[in-house]
Amino acid sequence: KYKAIVIGDSNAGKSTLIQRITTGKFVEDIPETVGTEFFSKRFDNRVINLWDTLGQEKFVSKTLVAQFYRKTDIAIIVVNLNDQSSYQNVTFWKNELEKYSQKQAFVLVGTKHDLTQEVTNEAMSEMANALGIQFFKVSSKTGHGIDDLVKHLETMKIESTQEESVVKKNTQQQQKGCC
Template sequence: MQLKKDWDVQAKVACKDRAARHQPWDRQKMSKVVVVGDLNVGKTCLINRFCKNVFERDYKATIGVDFEIERFEISGIPFSLQIWDTAGQEKFKCIASAYYRGAHVIITVFDMADIKSLDHTRQWLQEAMRENEPDTCLIFLVGTKNDLLPPEERERTEKDAIRLATEMHAEFWAVSAKTGENVQGFFFRVAALSFEKCILKDMETGIPASIGRGDGIMSDYAKLDEATSQDTKKGCC
C-alpha cells in the first residue's frame, strides 16, 4: 500500500496489540468515503478503476447515489472503505446531500481539462461539510483526466490545484482513470490515513469506530512498520 512513513507511535502499538489478541470487533472497522464534484468530472470512472480495475468510455451519469466497498487488511486488522459515489447533477443534490452525513473522508473531484470544475470544488466541500462536524473529516482534492493535458498545461493546473488544496486543508492528487495513473496509490493513501484515524479515535473514546460490517475478504495488505514497494491486490468488491 501507499503508506505514510510517520505513523503515530500509539497507533502502531495499538494495532500490534489488537492483532495479537484478535479482537472480534475489529472486523467491523470501516470508514465512510464520500466522493463529490461536478457532473462528468470522472467520479464514477475513478471509483471503478480502483474497485473493478475497469475504464468505461461510454459515460453514464450517476443517478442519486451509489457505493462500493473495498476491503483491506492493515497490520493484521480487517478494514474497509465504504465509497459513496454521488451525482453531480443539480436535480440530485438534495438526494445526495443526505448521504454526506457521517463521512470520515471527503474527496472533492475536478476535471483537470475543465478549470471551472476546479473552482466549483469549494462549494462541493462546503455542502459536504454542512452535514458533518468541523475537523472530523479527512479532505482530498483530486484532479482527474490528467492524461488529456500537455505537460505545460498540466503543470499550471496542478499549481492552481495545490493552492486551492492548501486553502481547503486538503491533500491534492492528480490521477487518470483511463491509464490508471496514481489511482491505486491514491486510494491506498486514503485507506492508510483513515485507518490510522480510526485507531486513534478508538483509543480516545474506547469505542470502536465503525459504520457497518466488514467481513474479512483477503484483498490488500499493508504493514505499519514499513512501506512495501510492490502493491498486491488479490480481489476487490
C-alpha cells in the same frame, strides 16, 4: 467500515475513478449516475465504502443531501482537470459537505490527467494548500496516480463519525439509568 463520498461536478470522472479504485480497471462508458451507489474497497486493515454521487446535489432536496452526507468519514472532491468550472466549484463542495458532517477527512483529486489540462498543477496545489488537504492528480484511463491515491486512502488517519455516534449512544444509555 468507513464511508467515503466522492463529490464534484457532473462529468468530473467520479464514477470512473471509483471503478478504477475498486476493480483496478478502466471502464470507458459508464452511464451517468442518477441516484447514489456505493462500491467497497477492501484493504488489510479497513474497508472503505465509496459512495458515488450525482454531481448535481445543488438541485436535489436538502433533506436527501443531508441524509447522504451524514456520517461521512472521507470526502473525495473530484475536479476534472479539463474543466475550469469544475475547479472553481471545489470550495462549494467542501462547504456543502461541512454543513452536514464535520469529522471527515478531505482529499482533492484531479482527474483526466491524460487529456489536455485547463487547470494547472500549480492551481490545484494552491487550492489543496489553502484548504489544508492532500492533492492527487490521476488518470482513470491510464492508471496514472491511482496507486498513490489508493495507498493514501489505505493509510490515512480517519476519525470515524460512525464509531463516535456508537460511543455517544452507549454513553447516553448508561446515563439514563433505571427508575
